[in-house]
Amino acid sequence: MVGMDTSLLPPPDTLDTDPAPTAAPTPHAARTRNATKIYGRGGTEVRALDGIDVDLPSGRFTAIMGPSGSGKSTLMHCLAGLDTLSDGNVFVGDVDLGSLSDRELTRLRRERIGFVFQSFNLLPMLSARENITLPMDLAGTKPDGEWLDTVIQTVGLTDRLSHRPSELSGGQQQRVAVARALANQPELIFADEPTGNLDSTTGTEILGFMRYAVDRFAQTVVMVTHDPVAAAYADTVLFLADGRIVDSMAAPSADRVLDRMKAFGA
Ligand SMILES: Nc1ncnc2c1ncn2[C@@H]1O[C@H](COP(=O)(O)OP(=O)(O)OP(=O)(O)O)[C@@H](O)[C@H]1O
Numbered sequence: 001m002v003g004m005d006t007s008l009l010p011p012p013d014t015l016d017t018d019p020a021p022t023a024a025p026t027p028h029a030a031r032t033r034n035a036t037k038i039y040g041r042g043g044t045e046v047r048a049l050d051g052i053d054v055d056l057p058s059g060r061f062t063a064i065m066g067p068s069g070s071g072k073s074t075l076m077h078c079l080a081g082l083d084t085l086s087d088g089n090v091f092v093g094d095v096d097l098g099s100l101s102d103r104e105l106t107r108l109r110r111e112r113i114g115f116v117f118q119s120f121n122l123l124p125m126l127s128a129r130e131n132i133t134l135p136m137d138l139a140g141t142k143p144d145g146e147w148l149d150t151v152i153q154t155v156g157l158t159d160r161l162s163h164r165p166s167e168l169s170g171g172q173q174q175r176v177a178v179a180r181a182l183a184n185q186p187e188l189i190f191a192d193e194p195t196g197n198l199d200s201t202t203g204t205e206i207l208g209f210m211r212y213a214v215d216r217f218a219q220t221v222v223m224v225t226h227d228p229v230a231a232a233y234a235d236t237v238l239f240l241a242d243g244r245i246v247d248s249m250a251a252p253s254a255d256r257v258l259d260r261m262k263a264f265g266a
């Protein structure tokens with residue numbers, strides 16, 4: 001326990017049922033236990049997450065696939081502390097997100113997590129550049145100029161930096177969102193269909209770049225995708241259906257992922 005901030009551990013009365021935290025660094029960047037999310041009540045109740053146990057290894061690239069409505073975005077939002085579970089636990093490293101105050105949660109998100117939303121979530125009054133550096137401006141930290149240039153170049157935004165989102169195409173907005181998530185090199189990056197709106201060349205570059213961030217900097221990437229080719233960039237693919245993880249595939253290839261999707265009629 002030496003060196004651990006014990007104020008971030010679950011209260012002692014929950015330790016009997018939770019896996020005991022250990023002093024060794026966790027091999028998992030994030031994990032869930034019995035993650036359950038229920039929207040609505042009574043007749044309109046939707047069980048978006050139905051008791052998910054998932055371990056997302058550190059320094060790895062994990063893809064999440066599954067039919068529309070299977071709970072992919074909900075799972076990512078809960079893992080990133082953007083939404084709360086109805087039951088169960090989410091851990092980022094050793095920290096149980098349910099044990100944090102709003103302020104602590106905001107801070108953890110800012111410092112450790114980058115998120116590419118399915119619907120970009122850019123601020124309309126800010127330029128592309130300001131949107132990209134917003135998380136760092138909020139956190140009061142300075143971007144690493146060299147890294148920022150690399151990110152901006154890779155996503156192909158160098159000549160669009162002063163434009164506002166309304167002056168950018170959907171694909172360009174998506175690239176701003178990807179650059180924003182990568183800009184401060186967070187240890188954990190969540191990307192919800194980051195290449196869904198991109199032409200295949202830009203999509204390939206962004207996937208290659210995320211792969212590079214994992215291989216070179218041991219960043220952890222979790223990506224939702226419907227595209228078997230995109231999924232093949234990952235180390236592991238998790239398949240979701242009806243709020244549950246129904247299968248996983250290590251060292252995926254596009255062909256094997258496609259076969260798997262066909263087998264499930266997805
Ligand atoms: N805010 C909400 N209120 C009520 N139901 C919701 C809400 N958000 C999601 N749901 C429901 O939860 C289920 C899972 O939704 P989710 O957005 O996680 O699916 P998804 O796998 O990301 O789908 P897609 O591939 O279409 O993005 C769906 O049935 C959806 O209708």
Ligand SMILES: [Mg+2]
Binds near residue numbers: 072073074118192
């Ligand atoms: Mg979704």
